[in-house]
Amino acid sequence: NAGVTQTxxxxxxxxxxxxxxxxxxxxxxxxxxxxxxxxxxxxxLIHYSVGEGTTAKGEVPDGYNVSRLKKQNFLLGLESAAPxxxxxxxxxxxxxxxxxxxxxxxxxxx
Amino acid sequence: xxxxxxxxxxxxxxxxxNATMNCSYKTSxxxxxxxxxxxGRGLVHLxxxxxxxxxxxxxxLRVTLDTSKKSSSLLxxxxxxxxxxxYFCATAVTGGFKTIFGAGTRLFVxx
Numbered sequence: 001n002a003g004v005t006q007t008x009x010x011x012x013x014x015x016x017x018x019x020x021x022x023x024x025x026x027x028x029x030x031x032x033x034x035x036x037x038x039x040x041x042x043x044x045l046i047h048y049s050v051g052e053g054t055t056a057k058g059e060v061p062d063g064y065n066v067s068r069l070k071k072q073n074f075l076l077g078l079e080s081a082a083p084x085x086x087x088x089x090x091x092x093x094x095x096x097x098x099x100x101x102x103x104x105x106x107x108x109x110x
Numbered sequence: 111x112x113x114x115x116x117x118x119x120x121x122x123x124x125x126x127x128n129a130t131m132n133c134s135y136k137t138s139x140x141x142x143x144x145x146x147x148x149x150g151r152g153l154v155h156l157x158x159x160x161x162x163x164x165x166x167x168x169x170x171l172r173v174t175l176d177t178s179k180k181s182s183s184l185l186x187x188x189x190x191x192x193x194x195x196x197y198f199c200a201t202a203v204t205g206g207f208k209t210i211f212g213a214g215t216r217l218f219v220x221x
Contacts, residue, residue: 004152035211040213041213042198042211042212042213043198043211044211045208045210048208058208059210090153092152097140097141097143097158097209098143098155098158099145099153099155100155101152101154102152103152104150104151104152
């Protein structure tokens, strides 16, 4: 049982480049989330999904898009990366309020 | 603005001492959760307390909730060096779905 996995673990992008972060969970959870964590600011919700085929905006959605084509996967896309998107990105999943987190992706945009 | 705010921002204690962290929030909640994050890792759920509960225990953890003051505290008794981590409170707002995290308290336990 791998829990929640994230790919890649690290990435460096140049401004304007695009990329997709992949989150996968094997716990059959309905709910999945993408957060970003910046120093001194805790976690901020980017987008979330309440089930396969659904997505919704969180607290800081601008500059990001998401898709949930399969129940076990939740993809986070950056269409045109900006330095302000340098952060650590965490994916999480849940069946209720308790969330299970992945190990994170450290993204640097130069 | 943050829904949950932890206090203190950082705490340093000796092994064996108790550690207390506080969380304040602004709106009506369904429940409040505490998570732990070891350096460079994802968050791990510790405990959930519902809005109609006042106190909850789990091993060396004791959580209290005062909805009239919109505050919660996490007590770790007989701390160990392995408890060194950041601790976050997270609130699930009444009638909503999202959970909002605070900025965290960094705990350092000296051996």
